[in-house]
């Protein structure tokens with residue numbers, strides 16, 4: 001569910017007409033719904049209520065300070081992957097005690113920063129990293145709380161660029177090496193063994209891979225818990241969302257999911273609770289996309305409609321530097337007009353960048369738009385703005401957060417001097 005819908009032919013985010021936001025702040029523009037963010041967080045949080053648990057929102061999905069602040073207020077912890085994200089989370093006023101630090105390549109400086117901040121745990125991904133964490137903690141006269149990320153050797157069946165749990169991936173420790181690493185860690189004076197972690201990939205839309213991974217992990221989790229007194233088991237993130245709605249069938253609510261066999265917070269919890277409840281451990285989750293994906297749209301203006309014998313090209317003012325998912329992951333984003341139209345046509349929706357990869361849709365049935373019309377790319381709230389760049393020296397878009405009838409600029413559009421401020425001649 002989400003809070004973008006047509007009211008009398010105009011696209012609204014909650015109680016605000018998106019067109020009025022585009023008018024006030026210009027395009028390209030990211031628009032987020034606070035209600036959707038809260039709703040998705042609580043759906044998951046409630047579904048897991050029978051467990052002692054903490055939902056650690058994966059900051060990399062959407063890291064705007066206002067969004068982190070909003071989720072912190074709702075009680076979220078955070079999954080961070082860099083010193084930059086730790087800095088953001090602190091600036092947003094979140095508790096560092098509820099932060100998990102993931103990633104295969106933490107630098108010494110980042111480890112030191114996290115030790116000083118006092119995080120919940122490092123998810124350790126290699127033996128060398130473990131040694132550096134121990135050394136750094138010794139130097140600071142601290143103890144480093146850690147969990148070890150296990151690669152369970154499970155193929156989540158998702159896109160190759162977002163699968164992380166197979167043997168060929170760089171992530172985590174292979175099951176066979178985990179016991180030895182825990183033994184080693186247990187002998188390190190400045191390491192505190194706290195938990196165990198796994199994360200098998202992203203945009204996973206059925207419960208089967210999660211169940212498979214957790215089942216595969218359980219004997220190891222029990223054994224490591226018994227031997228090392230672990231208190232938590234993090235089952236990662238990766239819960240998928242619906243990008244491809246039933247719009248064509250004429251349904252008004254695009255991705256309410258009625259016809260789609262998509263995993264919900266309830267079905268996810270129903271499948272996993274029976275496995276996790278008997279453990280009696282604290283369960284951590286690291287969802288990113290599930291919380292913010294359908295809570296955001298990217299609004300863009302049609303610059304030109306170019307008709308060639310082969311195709312119609314709708315050239316818009318947003319580009320792959322604003323939203324790279326189609327180019328990078330072959331991702332599908334629904335594209336709808338801010339003002340509903342009767343007539344449709346087939347078109348390629350493309351940005352102005354000098355790359356053939358700069359497209360949002362190929363040969364797609366969309367509203368028959370003209371220059372000056374505005375479009376929304378739906379489900380752009382996760383891995384949208386956070387992956388934006390200044391390629392082609394394009395300023396990054398502005399971001400607006402809507403909450404009921406109210407709205408607020410949460411990141412101003414970059415100005416040209418912003419783009420050059422670190423350069424010198």
Ligand SMILES: *Cc1c(COP(=O)(O)O)cnc(C)c1O
Nearest residue numbers: 058102202237238286287288289
């Ligand atoms: C990216 C990532 C997540 C979040 O993935 P989503 O698909 O957005 O839920 C969670 N945990 C780790 C370790 C990650 O790298």
